[in-house]
Amino acid sequence: MQIQLAQRMEAMKASEIREILKLTRKPSVISFAGGLPAPETFPVAEMQAVAGTMLASRGCEVMQYSTTEGEADLREWIAGRMNGRLGTSVEASEILVTSGSQQGLDLTGKVLLxxxxxVLCESPTYLGAIQAFTAYRPRFVEVPTDDDGMLPEELAKRLAGCRRPKIIYVVPDFQNPSGRSWSLERRRQVRDVASRFPVVIVEDNPYGELRFEGVARPPLKAMDRHGQVVMLGTFSKILCPGLRLGWIAAPVELLEKYVLVKQGADLHTSTLCQRLAADYVRGYDLDAAIGRIRELYRRRRDVMVAALERELPAGIRFTRPSGGLFLWVELPQHLSGRDLLVRCLEHDVAFVPGGSFFPNGGHENTLRLNFSAMPEPRIEEGVRRLARAIREMLADTTVPASA
Ligand SMILES: Cc1ncc(COP(=O)(O)O)c(C=O)c1O
Structure with a gap:
């Protein structure tokens, strides 16, 4: 029988890169490909204690259905933390607990597209957002970015040329994939440009708390004067991703729409996981735990940056992020990240070719490296292998006259 799929499935293709990356599961491969937090930072013993007490005292309650909006005390805690840390002024009633911020992206597409x-986005942008929005069949409009963030004049030009602009999707802090963070000035400028159009700014902020140095900049959400910013947050990078806990902070009228579509998606986020997180943050020092994560990732960033500086052939540029999990490499124009990945697998090292992060294609000469998940000696060895593969490719390829 020929099953007739929904038309949206035409745009939803299994990524060829994902298939190639399956080869990286061998223990001999040093993988800079994933976006995994370091498992040694997960609070396993603490969670065991929290779960034991919780199940003993309220086992039936925490195994029951719950409200779509989320556990009241967790919503309060999230709003309080956002206001205290980020300078926002959100109420608990403006928070919807989601199954990871990835669900926040999908629900955003469902509500708005x-x-x-x-959908206007940074160029490059987060692959998971491209995938989530693609199901709603939008037109992606990439806005050029530099080291300070999205270029406001380019955004204005593109918005003016759009027929039905709905979303400006941005990751202003330690972006996945580039590792870049926006300057304060850029944040203001982008907010000002956006305020002239009937669009929602979706500010995705999984990495803001993972700053290694320098001064934190306020999120667009804290600068929002028109109720135009929806902010997505997550416990994945500050606690652990397996809980699948994130949140949406949005003005109440919009949040009500999110609640409606979430009901249809999964009724509510796991009661058990929400209770685990709520009891954990009440009983333990989350800030101290985040401090340890930052310290570990800063060391790994330092080791990767030093190894890249030492090993890479001249003329290859890369970002030096002040936080987060990733850095971004630009190869000479004539080299392809995809070809390099194939070659790197022969050397047992992997990364994600950067072309995947551009919804409209191109930029094949780029790559994303993750520095959070590998112990330091493996990072050094992995960079050595990567550099060797690049040198081989440079030796094999002749530069086209136009390049
Ligand atoms: C920018 C960005 N947004 C959202 C997510 C999804 O995170 P989660 O669903 O675990 O909260 C990720 C994960 O890597 C990410 O990098």
């Missing part, structure tokens, strides 16, 4: 609507 009709086929052909425009």
């Amino acid at each position: 009709d086929e052909g609507d425009e």
Whole structure:
């Protein structure tokens, strides 16, 4: 029988890169490909204690269905933390607990996008957002970025040329994939440009708390004067991703729409996981735990940056992020990240080719490296292998006259 799939499935293709990366599961491979937090930072013993007490005292309650919006005390805690740390002024009633911030992206598409609507995003942007929004069949409009973030004049130009711009999707802190963070000035400028159009700014902020140095900049959400910013947050990078806990902070009228679509998606986020997180943050020092994560990732960033500086052939540029999990490499124009990955697998090292992070294609000469998940000696060895593969490719390829 020929099963007739929904038309949206035409745009949803299994990524060829994902298939290649399956080869990286061998223990001999040093993988800079994933976006995994370091498992040694997970609070296993603490969670065991929290779960034991919780199940003994309220086992039936925490195994029951719950409200779509989320556990009241967890919503309070999230709003309080956002306001205290980020300078926002959100109420608990403006928080919806989600199954990871990835669900926040999918629900955003469901609430806001009709086929052909425009999603403006940084170039490059987060692959998971491209995947989530693609199901709603928008047109992606990439906005050029530099080291300070999205270029406001380019955003204005593109917005003016859009027919139905709905979403500006941004990751201003330690972006996945580039590791870049926006300057304060850029944040203000982008907010000002956006305020002239009927669009929602979706500010995705999984990495803001993972700053290794320098001064934190306020999120767009804290600068929002028109109720235009929806912020996505997550416990994945500050606690552990397996809980699948994130949140949406949005003005109440919009949040009500999110609640409606979440009901249809999964009724509510796991009661058990929400209770685990709520009891954990009440009983333990989350800030101290985040401090340890930052310290570990800063060391790993330092080791990777030093190894890249030492090993890479001249003329290859890469970012030096002040936080987060990733850095971004630009190869000479004529080299392809995809070809390099194939070659790197022969050397037992892997990364994600950067072309995947551009919804409209191109930029094949780029790559994303993760520095959070590998012990330092493996990072050094992995960079040595990567550099060897690049040198081989440079030796094999002749530069086209136009390059
Ligand atoms: C920018 C960005 N947004 C969202 C997510 C999804 O995170 P989660 O669903 O675990 O909260 C990720 C994960 O890597 C990410 O990098």
